[in-house]
Amino acid sequence: MTGSLKGRLFLLLLVTTGVVWLSATAWIYVSTRAEVERVLDARLMEAARMVSSLVQSQDIDMDAAAQIAAPAVDAARGPYERHLSCQIWSLSGSLLGRSDGAPAERLSNHTDGFAERIVDGETWRVYAVRDPSSGVEVLVGDNLEMRARLVRDMVKGLLLPMLLIAPLLAGIIWLAVRRGMRPLDRLAATLGEREADGLHPLPSEASVSEIRPVVASLNGLLERVAWARDHERQFLAYAAHELRTPLSGLKTQAQIATRSDDAAIRSAALAQIVTAVDRTSRLVRQLLATAEAEAVSAEDDRSPVPLAPLLHDLLGDQRARLAEKGGHLVVDASLHDIVAGNQRLVCLALRNLVENAVSHSPQGGTVVLRRSGAAILVEDEGPGMPDDELARATERFFRGRDHVAVGSGLGLSIVKLCAEKLGGNIELSNRASGGLAARLTIPDLQVREAQACQSS
Known part of the structure; x- marks a missing residue:
C-alpha cells in the first residue's frame, strides 16, 4: 500500500x-x-x-x-x-x-x-x-x-x-482518499485507452485544479512527441528523396556505360557514377551522424577533450581532400585549449564544420581553424552564402542556390544539433575578404597553458 x-x-x-x-x-x-x-x-x-x-x-x-x-x-x-x-x-x-x-x-x-x-x-x-x-x-x-x-x-x-x-475514522479517511483520487484514476484510464498514435491534447476544462498542471505538462509532452514524430517523418521523407536521386542516376549512368561503345561516353558515365557514389556515401554517413548526435546525451562522458590530438586524428581525410584541390588545412596554434564536454558531440560538430568548408573551398583555397575567445572559428575562401540564406543554412536538407554537387544539406544542421546539446550555438557570417566564417561557441571551452599545436 x-x-x-x-x-x-x-x-x-x-x-x-x-x-x-x-x-x-x-x-x-x-x-x-x-x-x-x-x-x-x-x-x-x-x-x-x-x-x-x-x-x-x-x-x-x-x-x-x-x-x-x-x-x-x-x-x-x-x-x-x-x-x-x-x-x-x-x-x-x-x-x-x-x-x-x-x-x-x-x-x-x-x-x-x-x-x-x-x-x-x-x-x-x-x-x-x-x-x-x-x-x-x-x-x-x-x-x-x-x-x-x-x-x-x-x-x-x-x-x-x-x-x-x-x-x-480510518475507514472514512480511506474512502475520502479513494474518492479524492478519482480524477487521477480517470486520467490514467484515459491515457491507458489511447492508441499509440493518439497524440491529441487531453481535455483540461473538466479537471480539478490540482490535476490541471499534470494535464498541462502531459499535453506539452504530447505536443513535443507529435512534433518530433512529424520531424522524423519529414526527415525520413527527405532522406528517401535524397537517396532516390543519386541511386536513379547511378542506375542510368551504369546502363549508359554498359551499352555504349564510345570510350568517351563510357568514361563520362563512370565519372558520373563516382560522383553519385561520393554523394550517396556522404549522405548515408551524415544520416548516421544525425542519428548519433540525436542519441548522444551531453551529460555522458564530460571529461575534458584535448583539441590538438583530437583534430590531428579527426581531420586527416579532410586534409587529403583539400590537398587534391591544391589547398591547405591550417590548424592554428591557438587551439591548444581543452573543450570540457562530450567528446562524440565535439567530434561530430568539428568534423562537419571542416567538411563543409572543404567542400566549398575553391582550387588552392585554405581552410583555417583557430580559437576566437570562447569559440572555435572555421574559415574558408569559398563563395560564401547569400545573406538571405544564412539564417536557414542550419536547417536540415537546405542546400541553397550555390550548393556543391556532393552536398546533402545536413552538415550544418548536425553542427547546430551538437552545439545545442553542448549548451552552445553556431553562427555563420560572410567574410569581408570572401568565404564563410563559422563560429562554434561552447560554454565549457577553457584555455590551457601548454605547448601549441603544430600548424599544418
Whole structure:
C-alpha cells in the first residue's frame, strides 16, 4: 500500500490524525490534572478553615468537628467520596480528634498552609490551620493516589470512545482518499485507452485544479512527441528523396556505360557514377551522424577533450581532400585549449564544420581553424552564402542556390544539433575578404597553458 499514492496519502492522514488526537489527549490530561489539583486544594483549604472555626466556637465535640470535614464513607456514593481525612491536634502535640479512616500518625509536621508527606506508605497533601487562641491545630489531608485515579479515570473515559471510533475514522479517511483520487484514476484510464498514435491534447476544462498542471505538462509532452514524430517523418521523407536521386542516376549512368561503345561516353558515365557514389556515401554517413548526435546525451562522458590530438586524428581525410584541390588545412596554434564536454558531440560538430568548408573551398583555397575567445572559428575562401540564406543554412536538407554537387544539406544542421546539446550555438557570417566564417561557441571551452599545436 505504501508504494501507491493512495496508500501514502492514507497513511499520512492517519498518522497526522493520530498525532493530533494524542496531542489533544495529552493537553486534556495536563489541563484536567491542573484543574483537579486546584479544585481539590480549594476544598482542603475550605474544610480546614471550617473545622477551625467550629473548634473556636466550642459548640461542638472535636471528633464531631473532624467528622464534618471528612464524613463517613458511603459505598453507594462512589469510590471518590472518601477523599479527605481530618485530624485535630493540640499545640502540645496530643491528638484531640480525627475523622473515620484518618491515620493515627500525624498527617504533617508543618504549622500552616499546604505540604505533602508520606504516611503509612501513602502520599498525602495536607492543609494546616494553626489557632493559638484556641490552642489547636487542624490538619485536613487528601490522598494523592485518589487524585491520580480520578484524573486517570477521566482521561480513560475520553480515550475509550476515541479508540472505539478509530477504525471507523480510518475507514472514512480511506474512502475520502479513494474518492479524492478519482480524477487521477480517470486520467490514467484515459491515457491507458489511447492508441499509440493518439497524440491529441487531453481535455483540461473538466479537471480539478490540482490535476490541471499534470494535464498541462502531459499535453506539452504530447505536443513535443507529435512534433518530433512529424520531424522524423519529414526527415525520413527527405532522406528517401535524397537517396532516390543519386541511386536513379547511378542506375542510368551504369546502363549508359554498359551499352555504349564510345570510350568517351563510357568514361563520362563512370565519372558520373563516382560522383553519385561520393554523394550517396556522404549522405548515408551524415544520416548516421544525425542519428548519433540525436542519441548522444551531453551529460555522458564530460571529461575534458584535448583539441590538438583530437583534430590531428579527426581531420586527416579532410586534409587529403583539400590537398587534391591544391589547398591547405591550417590548424592554428591557438587551439591548444581543452573543450570540457562530450567528446562524440565535439567530434561530430568539428568534423562537419571542416567538411563543409572543404567542400566549398575553391582550387588552392585554405581552410583555417583557430580559437576566437570562447569559440572555435572555421574559415574558408569559398563563395560564401547569400545573406538571405544564412539564417536557414542550419536547417536540415537546405542546400541553397550555390550548393556543391556532393552536398546533402545536413552538415550544418548536425553542427547546430551538437552545439545545442553542448549548451552552445553556431553562427555563420560572410567574410569581408570572401568565404564563410563559422563560429562554434561552447560554454565549457577553457584555455590551457601548454605547448601549441603544430600548424599544418
